[in-house]
Amino acid sequence: GPGLSVRDVIPESPAEQKRSRGLAGEIVVSIDGTTVDPSLDLTTVLNGPSDRDILLVVRDEKNVERKITLRPISFSAARALLYPKWIKDNQRRVQELSNDSLGYLHISGMNMPSFYKFEEALYDIGAGKDGLVIDVRDNPGGSTADHLLTILSQPTHSITVPRGGGAGYPQDRIVYATWNKPIIVLCNQNSFSNAEIFSHAIKTLKRGQLVGVPTAGGVISTGAAQIMDMGMLRLPFRGWFLRDSGEDMELNGAVPEHIVWALPGELAAGKDAQLAKGVEELLKDVQAWKQRPQPKLRKATER
Numbered sequence: 001g002p003g004l005s006v007r008d009v010i011p012e013s014p015a016e017q018k019r020s021r022g023l024a025g026e027i028v029v030s031i032d033g034t035t036v037d038p039s040l041d042l043t044t045v046l047n048g049p050s051d052r053d054i055l056l057v058v059r060d061e062k063n064v065e066r067k068i069t070l071r072p073i074s075f076s077a078a079r080a081l082l083y084p085k086w087i088k089d090n091q092r093r094v095q096e097l098s099n100d101s102l103g104y105l106h107i108s109g110m111n112m113p114s115f116y117k118f119e120e121a122l123y124d125i126g127a128g129k130d131g132l133v134i135d136v137r138d139n140p141g142g143s144t145a146d147h148l149l150t151i152l153s154q155p156t157h158s159i160t161v162p163r164g165g166g167a168g169y170p171q172d173r174i175v176y177a178t179w180n181k182p183i184i185v186l187c188n189q190n191s192f193s194n195a196e197i198f199s200h201a202i203k204t205l206k207r208g209q210l211v212g213v214p215t216a217g218g219v220i221s222t223g224a225a226q227i228m229d230m231g232m233l234r235l236p237f238r239g240w241f242l243r244d245s246g247e248d249m250e251l252n253g254a255v256p257e258h259i260v261w262a263l264p265g266e267l268a269a270g271k272d273a274q275l276a277k278g279v280e281e282l283l284k285d286v287q288a289w290k291q292r293p294q295p296k297l298r299k300a301t302e303r
Contacts, residue, residue, distance in 0.1 A: 004027065134183050
């Protein structure tokens, strides 16, 4: 029918500001005086310079109309605002599916700023959780896989009990904040390079399961060489091979234990089958982890 239905309002976007706030569920019935119907080519009323105001007429569920004036933003600016919303939506979905027993973290790139965010989030998102869903989908790569694996695969050699506290291990004795509880890793066809090395390593070390689809198969270390005054040429200088099989990781993506393809339209509709499958499998791993044998701590005075 006529009009555009507002599904979501992007946080911190112009449509969330007090003076120009749109609401989910409203219908945009006209744009700059042009009635919106199925025959309208939206580019004729939306494309244009950003340094202008757009007048919208919106109608609520009670058929009450009001006017909103918006100053548009670019597509790239909207994408930048959509990323933190996507993260929060995923965190909320994992919380709902796991009854708040699991946490969710996305690693946007294999670089040190992303790594520092990951380490910080272990205390924030991971506090009190039994497991973590670690997402490297759409991660273009970098060089921090070993930093992440140091956090996730730190050897456990002792149990300490502080005065007035519970069993654990002092975080100030280790290189990074650590996570020894169960994890599951989400990867997809857009996980590249070092994100693939990380995914392969999770399988090789049997640290957790992979869920999603095979990664891109683009693993090679490259540098750059100056070509006179013509620019730079990327120069491969190191190959990566799987420890157990000896297979080259180039053209050989990490294959998940649970392959789940996103069907057309699902992600746009807010359905993430890979995330749901990851939570399902991680809950099983958490249950098994909780049932593992535990030593009875015996003080020296009790011998």
